[in-house]
Amino acid sequence: MSLNAQVADALDQIAALMELTGENRFKVIAHERAARVIRDLSEDVGSMSPEELQSVEGVGEKIARKIVQFREEGRIDELEELRAKVPAGLIEVLQVPGLGPKTVARLWKEAGITSMDELKRALDSGELESLPRMGAKTLQNIREAIAFTETSGERLPIGIALPEAEAIVAHLRSVAGVRKIAYAGSLRRGRDTIGDVDIVCVADPPDPVREAFTTMAGVRKVLASGETKCSVRLAMEGGQVVDGRGAGREVQVDLRIVPASSWGAALLYFTGSRAHNIRLRERALKKRMTLNEYGLYPLDDDPTPPQRRGVRPIASRTEEAIYTKLGLPTYPPEMREDRGELDLREIPPLVEVGDIRAELHAHTIASDGRMTLAELVDAAIERGFHTIAVTDHSKASAQANGLSVERLREHVREIREENARRGRTIEVLAGSEVDILADGRLDYEDEVLAELDIVVASPHSGLSQDPKKATKRLLRVIEHPLVHILGHPTGRLLPNRRGLEPDMHEIVHAAREHGVALEINSHWKRLDLRDTHVRMAVEAGCLIAIDCDVHRPEHFDNLRYGVMTARRGWLTRDHCVNTWTRQKLLQWLRQKRQGASG
């Protein structure tokens, strides 16, 4: 694990332990925020001076001192002190979703629970039933939450969760009384993996939608069916399983039924992120207003929530109205992560699916694709693209039927013929997805690569290399004059293969210098570059390619996941080569080479 990740974990632990010991809420939030910022930071905290650390947003003097102590001594005094106060097993109890720190603190202080095992035993023996304010329902919820954590495990890739959520929304939209409905949460923000699915709706009367939701196909268990919130656990087998991945998995889906007048406030609240919402509430308070899931209200001293007192909201019907009253632009959901968006006066022109006019990474039956050359080109025309690059695998990818030099040359001839046959309809580029060998050499000689229109270089093996070797390996590729695009740069696979962990700071700066585009591979198992890497690349001024790595016709549909990832990294149209005109794109491909030879 990198030092940044270790520091972030330590700060997160401090925050969690503070919550349990009942520390000031603001201190908890400050530590959570610093942890998040450091986890996303492109610089290595190991090489930063205390002053540089303090210049990082969210890192004050005190937290900077803790970071310095951690990197020098491998420990933080405050963390050790907190650990001494709190039994170690309680941290695990705190991880159970739905078990807030207040409840965990009560279980600890009033019932002496100090670990998950003790909690389970106490639940079984019935001894918790005698605790005041701990009703049978609360206990049942705790039992189910524990059971769910034990069976669910990992988060769902967005490529499985999003189609599922869309199917649910489409199903419920047709139910009598439903006036508005949308999915929210991390799904709407386009994160690469999803914990649970949140759906918000306006329904009058609410009973039919509640009934339809709790009885829809795939519901394994109804966890709640209340006036404003219904919760179910849904089996993922059947309809929406993608590539066999969702099978046997369960996901929790929450439906919130909100008043029409609170639609915008509810959508904002349930979309999150939590960190973004905290920022918004802070900003509201500074302006003598208070923001909750019902609306933005004038601030007063009455402790009863304003919506219960019939106070008229300042804004509540749309997200836009609320942002406007807070003096902010309406952030696209992908930007709502508290990664500096609140400091922007204007939203940059983020890339959209409709802007993409070229696919620059695609396979045919010549290697491991399922389409013939002609079928691939037809599919690209159908998508409205002006360019399709044919990039079958190189010889080292033997398992993917990679092409020998002879086969490649024959393939190039066929591609050129196909291109001539299509006339002006579409540009068909002859290329290769050439393997990056473990030491950074490429799998074809330069004279072969020079015969191609486009070279995508990708790592497929040696993906557990140490970070220093990985950095050297990728830098060598970026410096290679004949490479246009670095394909799926880290080789990670969601949810479990971490892939290469190069120094991204060095990678993005070299890519910018050499005019190489870094790829966002849109397959939902990859999403590589990931969002935080895209953000670094954008800040460095790199070019980015968003490609579908097409092997089958339906892979073109993965484009939206790549675009969401791009937007999470604030990528604008002008830096995305797939949005360029045909002329500009071809010019870049040619000129990069001429720059190399000249």
Ligand SMILES: [Zn+2]
């Ligand atoms: Zn590949």
Ligand SMILES: [Zn+2]
């Ligand atoms: Zn590929």
